[in-house]
Amino acid sequence: MTSHIVDARAIHKHFGTLHVLKGVDLKVNERELVFVIGPSGSGKSTLLRCLNRLEEPSSGSIVVDGIDMLDPKTDINHARRRIGMVFQSFNLYPHMTALGNVTLALRKVAGKGRAEAEALGRAALERVGLAERADHTPGQLSGGQQQRVAIARSIALEPRVMLFDEPTSALDPELVGSVLEVMRGLRESGMTMIVVSHEMGFARNAADRVVFMDDGLIVEQGPPAAIFETPSHERTRAFIGQIQRH
């Protein structure tokens, strides 16, 4: 048994002959914010996508909130409801309003009636500061606003864990702040979060732990200050140096 809300062990992932994850162990405590960094192609996205089984790991075990994610008997749709995911490209449904985006899963998965779903949806939009944009379609929103709607779409389902895959990478610099602010608010409310991102400033003052991945493995991990100031591995040092020069 485990006390961790996310407990992934010995995750391997192959894409054909490509060995992308080479035995990753990741344990995350409740209310913890884990920041994942690493060079392009190191397997960060693949790891996140294995956690909610958007990607099927080749081997290993994943338990999230006590649910064995890889057990064929697990109702995967039910399990995914408790794991929010935010994508680099927002992936809002363009044919629906912001409110429609947020209420779809509330109605179809959580089984809420229309009125209740809309009340919960509006509350979620309120939390990301977009209550007055409920009736706008994604095309009428800025990138930052779209990403906040995407976050609302996840948090409306009251997930136990939130996964963020480069949530601000597709945004114009002046729009990044508003999304980070929402993420900070989530963190303060006690949400468990795993964040893949290059926003080192955010990592420094919001992350509990920074995980450095390279070539399909976790090379080292620790508190932000330790990883950023005194990394113990050469590869980590090289990567941090590279990022900070930018």
Next chain:
Amino acid sequence: MSGWDKFVETFFNAKVMWKYLPDILSGMVVTIELALLIIVTGLGAGLALALLRSLAIRPLNWLIIFIVDLFRSLPPLVIIVLMYFGLPYAGPAPSGFVSTWLSLAFVLMAFSEEIFWAGITSIPKGQWEASRSTGLSFGQTLFNVVLPQAFRLTIPPLTNRTISITKGTALGTVVAVTEILGQASSAMSNSYNPSPLMMGAAAYVVLFLPVVVAARWIEAKFAWKR
């Protein structure tokens, strides 16, 4: 008689037109019945095949692709003739009406399956992933997220195909279907005058122009900003 009068007398002969108006009207009814049957069954079957194809069952998909390619490559007239003259040897003898209906429905099924399928596959993977990550099932994602977007993309090509295949109801004359063209050409040979043909042309315009205009309207209405 001036040239103009002669022209009118030949192509827009009021007496002939009046006499054969009921025939043309009954032809219109047959054409409308045929067209509606073809559209409903053809598009319905095309969508059903596209949905089956999205299940990604290999052998089933090969079969679907074979059927679709077959009906897309055969000229509709050939299918109608085969069904009308050939099927009686194999089993039931379909009427000209049924042969025309089923043949064109198969053709529309084949073309619309390809259009629906192209629409479904053009929806970015991220849409599936966002929906599945919130717990929606494959089917719920297909019906709530993917198809509504795919339909908007398919409306223009689907409308064009539907109109052009439905106009193929005129091929029914070959197997003695009394639709517009059939009525018009028999009226023409009975009256030794081409005026019924002009009425037939007018009947097609009356039937299809509103459809084309409606398609334009639907296209504009369902466009949305990305």
